[in-house]
Structures are given as structure tokens and as C-alpha cells.
Amino acid sequence: MNVPGLIQFDEWQDGYAQRVESMRTSAVRDLFAAASRTDIISLSGGMPNINSLPLDLVSQVAADAVLKEGVSALQYGDTTGRVQTKEVVATLMHDFDIHINTDDITITTGAQQALDLLGKVFINKGDVIITEGPTYLGALQAFSAYEPRVVTIPFDEDGMLTSTLATELKRLAQNHIKPKFIYTIPNFHNPGGVTMSLERRRQLLELANEYEILVIEDDPYGRLRYSGESVPCLRSLDAKVVYLGTVSKIFAPGLRTGWVIAPHPVLAKLNMVKQGSDLCGSALNQVIVEHYFKDVDWRGNLAMLARHYHARRDAMLAALEELFPPEAMWTHPTGGFFVWVTLPPYMDTTQMLPTALDRGVTFVPGDGCYPAGSGLGKNAMRIAFCYEEPAKLREAIVRLAEVIEDRLKLYRAFIAAGVLKR
Numbered sequence: 001m002n003v004p005g006l007i008q009f010d011e012w013q014d015g016y017a018q019r020v021e022s023m024r025t026s027a028v029r030d031l032f033a034a035a036s037r038t039d040i041i042s043l044s045g046g047m048p049n050i051n052s053l054p055l056d057l058v059s060q061v062a063a064d065a066v067l068k069e070g071v072s073a074l075q076y077g078d079t080t081g082r083v084q085t086k087e088v089v090a091t092l093m094h095d096f097d098i099h100i101n102t103d104d105i106t107i108t109t110g111a112q113q114a115l116d117l118l119g120k121v122f123i124n125k126g127d128v129i130i131t132e133g134p135t136y137l138g139a140l141q142a143f144s145a146y147e148p149r150v151v152t153i154p155f156d157e158d159g160m161l162t163s164t165l166a167t168e169l170k171r172l173a174q175n176h177i178k179p180k181f182i183y184t185i186p187n188f189h190n191p192g193g194v195t196m197s198l199e200r201r202r203q204l205l206e207l208a209n210e211y212e213i214l215v216i217e218d219d220p221y222g223r224l225r226y227s228g229e230s231v232p233c234l235r236s237l238d239a240k241v242v243y244l245g246t247v248s249k250i251f252a253p254g255l256r257t258g259w260v261i262a263p264h265p266v267l268a269k270l271n272m273v274k275q276g277s278d279l280c281g282s283a284l285n286q287v288i289v290e291h292y293f294k295d296v297d298w299r300g301n302l303a304m305l306a307r308h309y310h311a312r313r314d315a316m317l318a319a320l321e322e323l324f325p326p327e328a329m330w331t332h333p334t335g336g337f338f339v340w341v342t343l344p345p346y347m348d349t350t351q352m353l354p355t356a357l358d359r360g361v362t363f364v365p366g367d368g369c370y371p372a373g374s375g376l377g378k379n380a381m382r383i384a385f386c387y388e389e390p391a392k393l394r395e396a397i398v399r400l401a402e403v404i405e406d407r408l409k410l411y412r413a414f415i416a417a418g419v420l421k422r
């Protein structure tokens with residue numbers, strides 16, 4: 001019998017594969033349970049604010065789609081996705097100066113499935129892969145099942161530090177290690193909020209070409225820019241790049257529809273393992289996506305969503321400026337959902353979380369965005385501005401500033417006593 005809240009003895013505990021040992025559940029997922037308390041303001045989840053999507057219109061699209069497409073919307077389909085969905089994706093990609101055919105694309109169950117498939121086809125146990133540090137914790141979860149060694153490269157406001165990447169690649173080459181791929185989120189990074197400059201993008205591609213390393217560009221937020229000039233996608237600069245897209249942040253994550261664009265040999269391998277994974281994605285969801293992007297003013301809806309996010313970003317940055325202590329540093333996103341906050345090295349954000357929950361605010365502790373056991377990110381946190389209204393965001397920052405201030409008192413006393421260096 002399952003008793004809620006009671007931890008059950010696991011009679012299979014010696015039976016699990018070793019890879020499961022190195023995996024961990026997402027801190028964010030675990031926090032969603034707590035965040036459902038009505039008094040909590042959530043800065044933890046990256047859930048898009050789809051409350052303002054016109055539901056009557058979307059349900060009309062869904063109903064029409066089934067009627068128009070008939071049983072094919074309810075049948076098994078091609079593993080690589082419906083050709084009509086791929087046509088829609090190919091058209092969407094024109095906006096990013098990416099010109100492809102339907103056979104360059106596989107439709108996946110969200111970009112998340114593409115990450116898992118890429119891990120499955122590329123990573124042997126112990127292989128080195130390179131990511132930004134911090135990086136998307138869902139990518140770490142997907143890749144960790146295949147037991148890689150993850151080398152993380154820090155970023156600044158201009159994205160991944162390509163000078164550090166160059167040093168790492170040289171060091172690895174000297175040790176005869178060739179990384180399997182470089183995984184990057186160049187636009188409005190999750191969790192970093194930063195965007196890679198054009199110069200860094202060029203440097204990254206030069207290094208990848210020099211050392212013959214595959215680049216994976218994960219781009220769920222590319223259309224959510226609130227200020228500044230757009231920067232070309234890596235895939236538009238180099239056709240060898242594997243590009244991941246999704247409708248999750250520009251339409252609805254519940255449709256679980258994403259895509260991967262890759263050179264044909266890579267795509268063939270991905271399609272092969274995808275068969276074993278799900279036979280094919282949901283035809284019904286793909287049909288809804290097709291009709292939404294063909295029949296509805298999706299650009300208008302997206303512009304409306306972006307206006308909401310823009311106001312929220314401004315509210316959060318203003319509140320941080322006004323309320324956070326001088327010891328805190330944070331990024332200044334020009335789009336996307338997230339701000340990355342760094343506190344003095346002595347601070348531990350995981351330890352702060354229970355107090356924050358008590359005061360009714362959640363965030364993602366930074367160490368979850370680094371490979372397990374790296375010891376990095378303890379003094380950092382990801383705060384999301386996508387989900388809450390501007391007034392609530394300000395209130396959340398008021399509460400969080402108090403929690404940080406409490407901890408800082410001890411830190412400042414240590415500094416004053418000369419026990420810690422600034």
C-alpha cells in the first residue's frame with residue numbers, strides 16, 4: 001500500500017543499473033510540489049506563462065485539425081515526424097536564416113527527447129562532453145544517463161568564455177582526449193540569462209572546426225528577445241551544427257513538440273534510436289502544431305507573450321537593483337526567462353532554500369545546474385521571471401533579499417574578523 005509521505009523500503013535497490021546511481025532528480029521538479037502552495041511565489045520553474053493564450057482559438061484549431069487530417073492524426077506515424085510538421089518547422093527556421101528541407105529535420109517529443117537521443121548515440125561511459133557551466137539541468141539529466149565526464153566552461157554577459165574553451169580543448173588534446181560534443185545554449189541561456197556575442201559564436205565554431213568537435217545548439221528561447229539586436233544562430237553560420245528547437249516557449253509545452261536539425265548521418269543514427277524509444281511522436285500533437293502555425297496569428301500571440309515577459313524582466317531587474325545587497329551579482333538578460341545570481345563564495349543557496357520556502361519564495365539552487373559532485377555553483381541561484389506577475393516578482397525579491405541579508409550578516413562578521421577574505 002502506498003502511504004503518502006511515507007518513504008517505502010525499496011526491495012529492488014540492488015537491482016538498478018549503475019548509471020542510475022549517477023543520476024539525480026531535478027531540484028526544480030522536486031520544488032514544483034512545494035510551489036503549489038498558494039502562498040509561495042515561485043522563481044524556480046521555467047514554466048511559460050501561457051495563461052494569456054486564446055484557449056477558444058486553440059481548441060478550435062485542435063478540433064479542426066482532427067476533422068481535416070482524419071485518422072492520420074490518430075494513427076502511428078513516421079518515426080522522424082509528419083512531413084507536414086517538418087514543412088512548418090522548415091518555414092519557421094527561415095526567420096533564423098536557416099534554409100533546410102524536410103529530410104534535414106526529425107520531430108521529437110520536446111527538445112528534451114533530442115537531448116536524450118543525442119546522449120544515447122554519442123556518449124560512451126567516461127567520454128568527455130563540454131557544456132557551459134552552469135547549464136540546463138535537464139540536459140545534465142539527459143546526458144548523465146550515459147555517464148559522461150562533463151567539462152564545464154564558464155560564461156560572462158557575452159556567453160561562453162571561448163578563451164577558456166580554447167585552453168581546455170588544448171589540454172584535452174594534449175591528453176589525447178577528444179570531446180564528443182560541445183553543448184551550448186547561445187540565446188538567453190538557461191540558467192544564465194546571457195546571450196553569446198557574434199564574435200564568441202565565430203570563435204566557438206572556429207575551435208570546433210579546428211578540433212573537429214560536434215556542436216549542439218539548444219535554442220528554445222531564441223524568439224523571446226526584449227531588448228538589443230538579434231545575433232545569428234550557430235546553425236546559420238555553420239551547417240555542421242546540430243540545432244534543437246521546440247514549440248514549448250513559443251506556443252505550448254504540453255504539446256511536447258520539438259525538433260532536431262542535423263547532418264544526415266547524425267540524423268540517421270538519431271532516427272534509429274528514436275524508433276526504440278517511442279516508435280513515433282504523437283501525430284495528434286503534431287497536427288495541432290501544424291495548424292496553429294499555419295492558421296493562427298501565432299506571431300501576434302507570441303508578441304503578446306513577449307510583452308508580458310518583457311515587463312516581468314524589467315520588474316525583476318529593477319527590484320534586484322533596488323533591494324539586493326551589494327555583495328550579490330546578477331546577469332542582465334535581453335530575453336528568455338532567467339537571471340543568474342552569484343553570491344559571495346561562502347554562501348550556500350541550498351542551505352538557504354528552507355528559509356526561503358518558509359518566507360514563501362522558491363528558486364533553483366545553483367549547484368543543480370552543474371554536474372553532480374563538481375562542487376560548483378553552491379553560492380549561486382537561478383531565478384525565473386517568466387511565471388509571476390511584476391508585483392509578485394517584486395515581493396519575491398523583497399523576501400529573497402531578506403533571506404540573503406540574514407546569511408550575509410554572518411559572512412560580513414567573518415570578513416570583519418579577518419576569518420574570511422572578500
Ligand SMILES: Cc1ncc(COP(=O)(O)O)c(C=O)c1O
Pocket residue numbers: 046109110111112113136138185190218220245246247248253257258
Ligand atoms: C535550454 C533548454 N533546453 C531544452 C528544454 C526542453 O524543452 P522541451 O519542452 O521542448 O522539451 C528546456 C526547457 O526548459 C530548456 O530550457
